Amino acid sequence: MVDFRVERLDISTGQTLVAVMHKKDADLYDFQHSDRIKLSTKKSSLTVILDITSDITLVKPGTLALFKDVCKILHIRTGTKIQVTFSGKPDSVEFIRDKLNGNSLHYKELLSIVKDITADRLTDIEKTYFVSACYIHGLSSQEIVDLTKAMVATGDKISFRGVTLDKHCIGGVPNNRTSMIVVPILAAAGLTIAKTSSRAITSPAGTADTMECLAKVELPQKKILDIVKQVKGCLVHGGSMNLAPADDKIILVESPMSIDAEGQLVASVMAKKYSVSATHVLIDIPMGPDVKVKSKRDARRLQRLFEDVGQRLGMHVKVIVTDGSQPIGRGVGPLLEAEDVIAVLRNDPLAPQDLRDKSILLTEHLLELAGKPKDLATELLESGAAWQKMKDIIALQGPCRKPKLGQYRYNVRSSSEGKIIAINNKIISKIARTAGAPLDKGAGIFIHRKIGSSVQKQDILYTIYAENETKLNLAKKYVQGAYVVN
Amino acid sequence: MVDFRVERLDISTGQTLVAVMHKKDADLYDFQHSDRIKLSTKKSSLTVILDITSDITLVKPGTLALFKDVCKILHIRTGTKIQVTFSGKPDSVEFIRDKLNGNSLHYKELLSIVKDITADRLTDIEKTYFVSACYIHGLSSQEIVDLTKAMVATGDKISFRGVTLDKHCIGGVPNNRTSMIVVPILAAAGLTIAKTSSRAITSPAGTADTMECLAKVELPQKKILDIVKQVKGCLVHGGSMNLAPADDKIILVESPMSIDAEGQLVASVMAKKYSVSATHVLIDIPMGPDVKVKSKRDARRLQRLFEDVGQRLGMHVKVIVTDGSQPIGRGVGPLLEAEDVIAVLRNDPLAPQDLRDKSILLTEHLLELAGKPKDLATELLESGAAWQKMKDIIALQGPCRKPKLGQYRYNVRSSSEGKIIAINNKIISKIARTAGAPLDKGAGIFIHRKIGSSVQKQDILYTIYAENETKLNLAKKYVQGAYVVN
Numbered sequence: 001m002v003d004f005r006v007e008r009l010d011i012s013t014g015q016t017l018v019a020v021m022h023k024k025d026a027d028l029y030d031f032q033h034s035d036r037i038k039l040s041t042k043k044s045s046l047t048v049i050l051d052i053t054s055d056i057t058l059v060k061p062g063t064l065a066l067f068k069d070v071c072k073i074l075h076i077r078t079g080t081k082i083q084v085t086f087s088g089k090p091d092s093v094e095f096i097r098d099k100l101n102g103n104s105l106h107y108k109e110l111l112s113i114v115k116d117i118t119a120d121r122l123t124d125i126e127k128t129y130f131v132s133a134c135y136i137h138g139l140s141s142q143e144i145v146d147l148t149k150a151m152v153a154t155g156d157k158i159s160f161r162g163v164t165l166d167k168h169c170i171g172g173v174p175n176n177r178t179s180m181i182v183v184p185i186l187a188a189a190g191l192t193i194a195k196t197s198s199r200a201i202t203s204p205a206g207t208a209d210t211m212e213c214l215a216k217v218e219l220p221q222k223k224i225l226d227i228v229k230q231v232k233g234c235l236v237h238g239g240s241m242n243l244a245p246a247d248d249k250i251i252l253v254e255s256p257m258s259i260d261a262e263g264q265l266v267a268s269v270m271a272k273k274y275s276v277s278a279t280h281v282l283i284d285i286p287m288g289p290d291v292k293v294k295s296k297r298d299a300r301r302l303q304r305l306f307e308d309v310g311q312r313l314g315m316h317v318k319v320i321v322t323d324g325s326q327p328i329g330r331g332v333g334p335l336l337e338a339e340d341v342i343a344v345l346r347n348d349p350l351a352p353q354d355l356r357d358k359s360i361l362l363t364e365h366l367l368e369l370a371g372k373p374k375d376l377a378t379e380l381l382e383s384g385a386a387w388q389k390m391k392d393i394i395a396l397q398g399p400c401r402k403p404k405l406g407q408y409r410y411n412v413r414s415s416s417e418g419k420i421i422a423i424n425n426k427i428i429s430k431i432a433r434t435a436g437a438p439l440d441k442g443a444g445i446f447i448h449r450k451i452g453s454s455v456q457k458q459d460i461l462y463t464i465y466a467e468n469e470t471k472l473n474l475a476k477k478y479v480q481g482a483y484v485v486n
Numbered sequence: 487m488v489d490f491r492v493e494r495l496d497i498s499t500g501q502t503l504v505a506v507m508h509k510k511d512a513d514l515y516d517f518q519h520s521d522r523i524k525l526s527t528k529k530s531s532l533t534v535i536l537d538i539t540s541d542i543t544l545v546k547p548g549t550l551a552l553f554k555d556v557c558k559i560l561h562i563r564t565g566t567k568i569q570v571t572f573s574g575k576p577d578s579v580e581f582i583r584d585k586l587n588g589n590s591l592h593y594k595e596l597l598s599i600v601k602d603i604t605a606d607r608l609t610d611i612e613k614t615y616f617v618s619a620c621y622i623h624g625l626s627s628q629e630i631v632d633l634t635k636a637m638v639a640t641g642d643k644i645s646f647r648g649v650t651l652d653k654h655c656i657g658g659v660p661n662n663r664t665s666m667i668v669v670p671i672l673a674a675a676g677l678t679i680a681k682t683s684s685r686a687i688t689s690p691a692g693t694a695d696t697m698e699c700l701a702k703v704e705l706p707q708k709k710i711l712d713i714v715k716q717v718k719g720c721l722v723h724g725g726s727m728n729l730a731p732a733d734d735k736i737i738l739v740e741s742p743m744s745i746d747a748e749g750q751l752v753a754s755v756m757a758k759k760y761s762v763s764a765t766h767v768l769i770d771i772p773m774g775p776d777v778k779v780k781s782k783r784d785a786r787r788l789q790r791l792f793e794d795v796g797q798r799l800g801m802h803v804k805v806i807v808t809d810g811s812q813p814i815g816r817g818v819g820p821l822l823e824a825e826d827v828i829a830v831l832r833n834d835p836l837a838p839q840d841l842r843d844k845s846i847l848l849t850e851h852l853l854e855l856a857g858k859p860k861d862l863a864t865e866l867l868e869s870g871a872a873w874q875k876m877k878d879i880i881a882l883q884g885p886c887r888k889p890k891l892g893q894y895r896y897n898v899r900s901s902s903e904g905k906i907i908a909i910n911n912k913i914i915s916k917i918a919r920t921a922g923a924p925l926d927k928g929a930g931i932f933i934h935r936k937i938g939s940s941v942q943k944q945d946i947l948y949t950i951y952a953e954n955e956t957k958l959n960l961a962k963k964y965v966q967g968a969y970v971v972n
Binding site for chain 1: 495497513514516518519520541544554579582586588609611612614615618619621623688738739741742743744745919920925
């Protein structure tokens with residue numbers, strides 16, 4: 001046990017709680033980089049991760065630099081005397097090493113790892129070993145089930161009574177805002193569907209961003225329960241609800257390498273569904289050259305995995321593989337996508353047929369899962385019942401003033417005559433994001449022509465919308481390669 | 487391209503160069519956590535890794551917080567306008583992903599990874615993916631060769647003419663200071679052996695720490711070349727020489743998980759040897775219950791790997807497996823180990839026989855490797871030629887005033903009568919380190935009894951030495967379990 005004088009740093013550590021010691025002290029007292037140390041005052045104690053530096057402007061020998069979040073927890077400030085003792089690594093590090101060595105993990109061990117990830121007790125290095133071990137060795141169905149349960153157990157839960165539907169799309173396809181059509185149809189059919197969605201991370205819009213053009217999406221749990229009780233459905237942002245919070249922290253470690261550990265993907269999706277007590281879940285796997293799932297073989301493997309894990313979790317899971325070769329709908333970006341959704345719900349003759357068809361297909365599968373006649377999908381959409389239900393949901397969540405479409409516009413025209421044979425989802429997304437989506441809700445792309453259309457030279461392929469000129473000009477730089485005309 | 491105002495932070499980033507942006511700006515301009523961004527002024531530019539925070543005490547929207555090492559490189563300060571552009575990930579990240587996916591890497595790809603590790607262009611997360619991929623998938627002999635060459639190519643080299651001997655011990659056994667005996671014997675035999683050694687990381691003393699009780703060990707390269715020219719041998723610290731510098735950076739990522747990736751271990755050792763142009767190398771693998779290599783099977787696999795890689799590198803490599811069940815010699819800690827070495831070199835009748843025997847054995851193997859009669863080992867030691875050679879080496883490296891043995895002492899006595907059946911190397915090391923070794927050169931342990939001895943109750947097993955009373959008292963707490971008497 002060694003005494004140190006606290007030097008408070010006026011910045012936060014970010015995720016993990018860290019203390020910084022001078023190298024001389026570390027050598028003297030035999031502390032190593034990344035050791036856990038326990039900081040104790042008379043009143044409280046806290047275990048943090050040790051960082052070692054030789055930079056005396058940061059910390060002098062005899063003092064221990066603590067970031068402000070650590071000071072806050074311990075109620076200490078610069079000058080406070082603090083006792084430092086060596087604290088072993090958490091047990092979870094041992095379990096991560098087991099997985100690295102190719103052993104399977106059980107629920108108790110996965111729970112220990114997930115608890116420590118949730119509480120920011122593991123370093124980036126340790127979390128990365130966990131993710132890469134799961135990626136390389138893979139996770140068995142039972143491990144995925146246990147990981148799912150562990151992620152659910154370390155977060156909040158919402159419970160609805162009886163049959164509760166849910167859907168999830170693996171993503172990668174621009175627009176594709178089927179949830180905003182599927183939910184009101186099913187709710188109109190009297191079925192419960194409390195849809196929590198994410199905001200865009202790398203895409204031009206998530207369902208939460210798009211719904212936010214029409215209604216508030218950040219709602220307290222109590223209000224969500226109340227809305228679903230009244231109108232059977234809702235469309236809210238799941239991110240603010242602390243459902244399976246370990247998931248986001250795991251994603252932070254996966255994203256720098258752009259790896260998609262299959263087992264972790266399944267656990268991530270199922271944990272979110274399990275947390276909102278879904279009983280019947282439809283998984284949509286788009287397949288195409290530039291989305292996550294590129295081949296039938298991969299799609300089928302993922303399908304079997306979802307179904308197997310679902311069964312072990314006691315959920316009814318159905319998986320369908322859909323066309324992911326081009327955007328679904330015509331708008332890309334929050335407002336443009338919201339307008340597509342409204343056009344379909346209002347049975348507008350100009351509504352995008354592909355978005356309408358896909359939404360009906362998904363709804364029919366969910367109706368079947370719930371034991372209802374599938375014809376209800378088209379009936380409730382065409383009768384206007386779904387649109388009325390959507391208006392009810394908007395009214396209860398709290399209507400928003402619809403944003404304006406970006407006033408700076410640029411038409412991208414075909415440079416040759418021929419047939420459109422490919423549209424690159426990734427380039428379309430990049431253009432829409434550079435134009436300002438999803439934060440500029442009126443920014444994005446309106447698609448005039450899709451795969452299979454014949455075009456003349458100079459025909460408009462798509463229009464870029466931006467809320468300011470700079471972003472429009474930046475977005476124009478990426479148009480190369482978005483369309484292939486041959 | 488976006489303009490930011492610089493806010494200089496008065497601290498260093500440590501290894502990787504980092505810039506911190508407020509989350510609002512990151513969202514606005516579509517930057518992601520861990521993205522590479524290029525910072526440009528009129529005069530210079532630099533690519534750094536992006537960190538994103540919502541903490542406005544650290545960075546406000548519109549400003550970019552830069553650590554002082556980044557400011558120094560770019561010659562900028564608080565208030566400077568700087569242009570920020572997105573910069574793709576280095577190619578090496580793609581190669582790391584290849585290895586994660588089970589593909590083999592070639593020299594060009596490993597060189598790209600090692601270059602980026604050496605230049606601190608990869609994040610901890612990316613480096614960890616590399617290490618764990620190599621650990622789980624393993625490295626082929628050819629990959630180890632290529633990794634070795636890549637590590638050598640990114641560091642300094644020293645070249646000696648003709649046959650140049652070297653030795654390395656995989657470690658884990660306290661004392662075991664054979665190099666300080668092997669080197670003077672071989673140099674006395676007229677063979678070149680420029681021994682670079684490390685300081686202790688987790689052990690009570692490294693050869694560099696021990697040699698430093700007798701002579702300076704931090705020498706410029708020119709001086710080392712000169713000494714070896716004059717007396718054929720030297721015993722210096724390799725750490726200050728920038729030999730295969732990627733190695734230490736890789737070890738920093740391995741150590742939090744205490745994993746020892748076999749391929750990386752072999753590449754690490756061979757890169758150090760290759761960097762000093764060794765042509766004939768002896769590898770000592772101690773085997774025992776509490777050292778790195780625990781079974782004959784593991785020892786043999788490692789042996790074959792070293793030999794195979796050595797051959798592919800054009801080096802003559804011999805591997806021997808030795809007894810790692812207890813400390814070699816009687817002292818543990820820099821000065822106590824140095825005294826064992828001197829006793830052996832001076833043919834002191836009380837010199838530890840096990841250290842003498844092992845040193846002669848290793849020397850004989852190296853003599854054989856170099857095509858010399860092995861009887862020379864005992865001859866040159868017994869004649870005093872080796873001791874004279876050691877004195878020459880000390881004189882040229884620059885003699886040090888010998889430190890004093892710690893004046894605070896504690897005898898650990900046997901609590902029962904019987905035979906000593908085991909000594910725990912790890913506990914012995916922990917006691918010696920807690921007593922102050924390696925920084926307190928006079929701290930450590932003197933071992934009175936070894937495995938096989940019969941002891942009476944109250945017989946002294948070992949004595950702890952410390953330079954101050956507090957450390958002696960701390961060290962006493964760990965004595966439990968160091969010896970098993972039965």
